[in-house]
Amino acid sequence: MRVLGIETSCDETGVAVYDTVLRGAAALRAQALYSQIALHAEYGGVVPELASRDHVRKLVPLIRETLAQAGMTPADLDGVAYTAGPGLVGALLVGAGVARSLAWALEIPAIGVHHMEGHLLAPLIEDDPPAPPFVALLVSGGHTQLVAVEAIGSYRLLGETLDDAAGEAFDKTAKMMGLPYPGGPQLAALAEQGTPGAYRFSRPMTDRPGLDFSFSGLKTQVLLAWRDSDQSDATRADIARGFEDAVVETLAIKCARALDAAGSNTLVVAGGVGANRRLRERLTTMCAQRGGRACFPRPALCTDNGAMIAFAGALRLDAGQHDDASVRAVPRWDMATLSPLVPAR
Numbered sequence: 001m002r003v004l005g006i007e008t009s010c011d012e013t014g015v016a017v018y019d020t021v022l023r024g025a026a027a028l029r030a031q032a033l034y035s036q037i038a039l040h041a042e043y044g045g046v047v048p049e050l051a052s053r054d055h056v057r058k059l060v061p062l063i064r065e066t067l068a069q070a071g072m073t074p075a076d077l078d079g080v081a082y083t084a085g086p087g088l089v090g091a092l093l094v095g096a097g098v099a100r101s102l103a104w105a106l107e108i109p110a111i112g113v114h115h116m117e118g119h120l121l122a123p124l125i126e127d128d129p130p131a132p133p134f135v136a137l138l139v140s141g142g143h144t145q146l147v148a149v150e151a152i153g154s155y156r157l158l159g160e161t162l163d164d165a166a167g168e169a170f171d172k173t174a175k176m177m178g179l180p181y182p183g184g185p186q187l188a189a190l191a192e193q194g195t196p197g198a199y200r201f202s203r204p205m206t207d208r209p210g211l212d213f214s215f216s217g218l219k220t221q222v223l224l225a226w227r228d229s230d231q232s233d234a235t236r237a238d239i240a241r242g243f244e245d246a247v248v249e250t251l252a253i254k255c256a257r258a259l260d261a262a263g264s265n266t267l268v269v270a271g272g273v274g275a276n277r278r279l280r281e282r283l284t285t286m287c288a289q290r291g292g293r294a295c296f297p298r299p300a301l302c303t304d305n306g307a308m309i310a311f312a313g314a315l316r317l318d319a320g321q322h323d324d325a326s327v328r329a330v331p332r333w334d335m336a337t338l339s340p341l342v343p344a345r
């Protein structure tokens, strides 16, 4: 089954084709991504109305480009998957409207995908994918969650952030130190040049039991350290390194705890912060020491993309699920309410 995936939940227009007949990473036949970062940069954050309008401009050309890359025509498609939520309602409606129209015109099924299920399943696109049960760490711009994955579609929340998401903490900390929007990846690059241990920040909520996170206090610690420093380039890099180490160590401690709680040794990591090199190294080591393994998607599939939506939708469509003909946009949507996937064959 060849499924077109469409992602428009925020500021990235992503399109991909996934073919369920093929195996491993080769099943991802083609993908294209357009990032609106430049459009929103001058406002220091995403402007929802501008995001919707840009999706309108870019989506159909990207679908054409992706199909051409795959050597396919629309008639070769067997299904369409689109991000139905959570996300910005206007942006979601663009993807949902185009996906639904296409499915209707081609007389093929369409399905609305949960954006975070897309992120969570992205590591399974890669070769040698892990099989449930496992624990997932979702670390993105809007979410920091530990999830027990009993089966595909069966998600139990083990813990989550009580305030800022990990990616949000990266972005806000970068902004405080004068880095341009969106600062997360730039802060991480700067941390590479910093001296380890020059600044040490606390590992929030690791001194008590539980699997929840809190990153807003860390942000304040960085703000005070930066304010009281000489604000030189070298100091900025040292503080970036101290901040990154604190986030990475906090996530590693909670992941180990979550694996203990779930009785598992397999950790799946997804979402934009999953692209962070130091986090990947730390979690890989932690899991190896337990005799298990940490699985990540390639960095480009950590941040928003169409491939994860094509893949998550393809699994459900292939199992015989699809939505009715309505255009569905669900700005707030709890992943625990999803239905487990029961394969058709």
Ligand code: ATP
Pocket: 010, 086, 115, 119, 139, 140, 141, 142, 143, 166, 167, 168, 170, 171, 182, 183, 184, 185, 188, 271, 272, 273, 274, 275, 276, 277, 302, 303, 304
């Ligand atoms: P959500 O998926 O929760 O709705 P989102 O889609 O905006 O949020 P993603 O696209 O998954 O989030 O990830 C973007 C986030 O990842 C940003 O906060 C960005 O700063 C962060 N990020 C990307 N690369 C890195 C990196 N190398 N190190 C740290 N953070 C990173």
Ligand code: MG
Pocket: 010, 011, 012, 304
């Ligand atoms: Mg984004």
Ligand code: FE
Pocket: 115, 119, 140, 141, 303, 304
């Ligand atoms: Fe995302």
